[in-house]
Amino acid sequence: MIYQRSSALFAEAKKYIPGGVNSPVRAFKAVGGDPIFVKEAKGAYLYDEDGNRLIDYIASWGPLILGHAYEPVINAVIEKAKKGTSFGMPTEIETELAKLAVSMVPNIDKIRFVNSGTEACMSAVRLARGFTGKDKIIKFAGCYHGHSDSFLIQAGSGAVTFGSPNSPGVTQGTAKDTLLADYNDLASVKALVDANQDEISAVIIEPVAGNMGCIIPADEFINGLRTLCTQNSILLIFDEVMTGFRLGKGGAQEALGIDADILCFGKVIGGGLPVGAFAARNEIMSHLAPEGPVYQAGTLSGNPLAMSAGLAMLTELNNKPEIFESLADKTEHLHEGFVNVLDKKGIPYQINRLGSMISLHFTEEPVVDFASSAKGNNDTFKKYFHGMLEKGIYLPPSAFESYFLNDALSYGDLDETIGALDELNF
Numbered sequence: 001m002i003y004q005r006s007s008a009l010f011a012e013a014k015k016y017i018p019g020g021v022n023s024p025v026r027a028f029k030a031v032g033g034d035p036i037f038v039k040e041a042k043g044a045y046l047y048d049e050d051g052n053r054l055i056d057y058i059a060s061w062g063p064l065i066l067g068h069a070y071e072p073v074i075n076a077v078i079e080k081a082k083k084g085t086s087f088g089m090p091t092e093i094e095t096e097l098a099k100l101a102v103s104m105v106p107n108i109d110k111i112r113f114v115n116s117g118t119e120a121c122m123s124a125v126r127l128a129r130g131f132t133g134k135d136k137i138i139k140f141a142g143c144y145h146g147h148s149d150s151f152l153i154q155a156g157s158g159a160v161t162f163g164s165p166n167s168p169g170v171t172q173g174t175a176k177d178t179l180l181a182d183y184n185d186l187a188s189v190k191a192l193v194d195a196n197q198d199e200i201s202a203v204i205i206e207p208v209a210g211n212m213g214c215i216i217p218a219d220e221f222i223n224g225l226r227t228l229c230t231q232n233s234i235l236l237i238f239d240e241v242m243t244g245f246r247l248g249k250g251g252a253q254e255a256l257g258i259d260a261d262i263l264c265f266g267k268v269i270g271g272g273l274p275v276g277a278f279a280a281r282n283e284i285m286s287h288l289a290p291e292g293p294v295y296q297a298g299t300l301s302g303n304p305l306a307m308s309a310g311l312a313m314l315t316e317l318n319n320k321p322e323i324f325e326s327l328a329d330k331t332e333h334l335h336e337g338f339v340n341v342l343d344k345k346g347i348p349y350q351i352n353r354l355g356s357m358i359s360l361h362f363t364e365e366p367v368v369d370f371a372s373s374a375k376g377n378n379d380t381f382k383k384y385f386h387g388m389l390e391k392g393i394y395l396p397p398s399a400f401e402s403y404f405l406n407d408a409l410s411y412g413d414l415d416e417t418i419g420a421l422d423e424l425n426f
C-alpha cells in the first residue's frame with residue numbers, strides 16, 4: 001500500500017503541531033514510520049488520504065463500539081447541532097443520559113458529566129479525597145487514568161517508597177501522594193496500606209486493564225482488593241473508561257461481580273464525541289459542588305451535542321444488549337483464528353481476552369502485570385504491526401494497547417485479518 005499523501009500531511013502537521021499529532025500514541029513512535037491520515041470512515045473501515053481501505057481494530061480507541069459513522073448517533077448529532085451546540089445552561093437531555101446511565105450501571109445513584117476520561121479520573125480522585133479527608137491514593141503500574149498530574153507517576157526504588165514523576169512538570173509534592181502497586185499482586189497493595197495507615201483515600205484501578213495490553217484481574221486479587229478497601233475505609237475507584245458499556249451494560253462491575261465505590265467513564269459513553277463521567281452512590285456524590293464542597297466544573301460539560309451522541313449510543317446498547325454477546329463471539333473467533341496461525345508458526349505468544357477486549361503479546365510468559373507485559377518482544381511486534389498494516393489491517397500502534405473490536409466487523413473481516421496474519425513472515 002502507498003502512504004504518500006499521509007506522509008506529506010504528517011510533514012506539514014509537524015510544522016505547526018508538536019510531533020504532528022494531538023495525542024502522542026498516534027505518532028507511531030513505538031512502531032516506527034509515519035502515521036496514517038484518515039479521510040473518512042464507515043462501519044468497520046477507515047479510508048485514508050491515499051485511498052487505502054483499512055479494517056479498523058481501534059475504533060477511535062474504544063468509543064465507536066458500533067462502528068464508524070453509526071447512523072442513529074450521527075443523525076442525533078446532526079439534529080441537535082441545528083438547535084445550538086452549547087448554552088452553559090441546563091438542558092433536559094443531560095438528565096435523560098444520566099437517568100439511562102444510572103439505570104444500566106449497578107450500584108450508582110448519580111453521575112456527573114465532564115469532557116474526557118482524564119477529567120473523570122482526576123475529579124473522581126478529588127471527590128474521594130474530599131469524602132474521606134485523606135490525601136494519598138494507590139494506583140497500579142501500567143494502568144492509565146488519563147494525563148493529570150497525580151497519575152503520571154512511576155515506581156521509586158522499592159514498593160513502599162513514594163512514587164517519582166515520569167513526566168517533567170509533575171511536582172514531587174504531587175508525586176508523593178501517589179503510591180504505586182503491582183497489578184494482580186494483592187500483597188503489594190497490602191504493604192502500602194500497612195505503611196500508610198489512615199492516609200489513603202482511594203485505590204484506583206482499571207478493573208480489566210487495557211493500557212498494558214489487555215490484562216484480566218485474578219479473582220482473588222480483585223475480590224481481595226474490595227475487602228482490603230472496605231476494611232481500611234479506602235474508596236475503590238473503578239476506572240471504567242475503557243470497560244464501561246463495553247464489557248456489558250454494567251461494565252466491569254457486572255462482568256466481575258464486584259461493586260466499586262466510584263466509577264469513571266469515557267469513550268463509549270460519548271458515542272465518539274468528547275464525554276467523560278464519574279458516578280457513585282448518593283452518600284459520595286452529595287459531596288460534589290454545588291451540593292457539597294468538592295469543586296468541579298466545566299464550560300462545555302454536558303453540552304447538548306455530546307449528550308445527544310452519548311444518549312443515542314447508550315440507547316442502542318440498552319435496547320440491544322445482544323450486541324455485547326455478538327462482540328464477544330467475534331472476538332473469540334479472532335482469538336481462535338490467531339491461535340491456530342501462531343501455533344503453526346511456532347513463535348512464542350500470549351493472547352489475553354475478556355469480552356471484546358483482546359491483546360497479543362510476543363512472549364513465553366503469561367502476561368499478568370506491567371512487568372510481564374513489558375517483556376514482549378518489540379521487534380516482533382513491529383514486524384507484526386507493519387506487516388498487518390501492509391495488508392490493510394489497522395491495529396493499535398503500540399504493544400501496550402488492547403484492541404477495540406466494533407460490532408460493524410463482519411466474520412469476513414475477521415477471517416481476512418486471520419488470513420493476513422497467516423501470510424506474515426516473522
Ligand SMILES: *Cc1c(COP(=O)(O)O)cnc(C)c1O
Nearest residue numbers: 116117118144145146241242266
Ligand atoms: C482512555 C483512558 C483514559 C483517558 O481518557 P481520555 O478521554 O483520553 O482523557 C482514562 N482511563 C482509561 C482506562 C482509559 O483507557
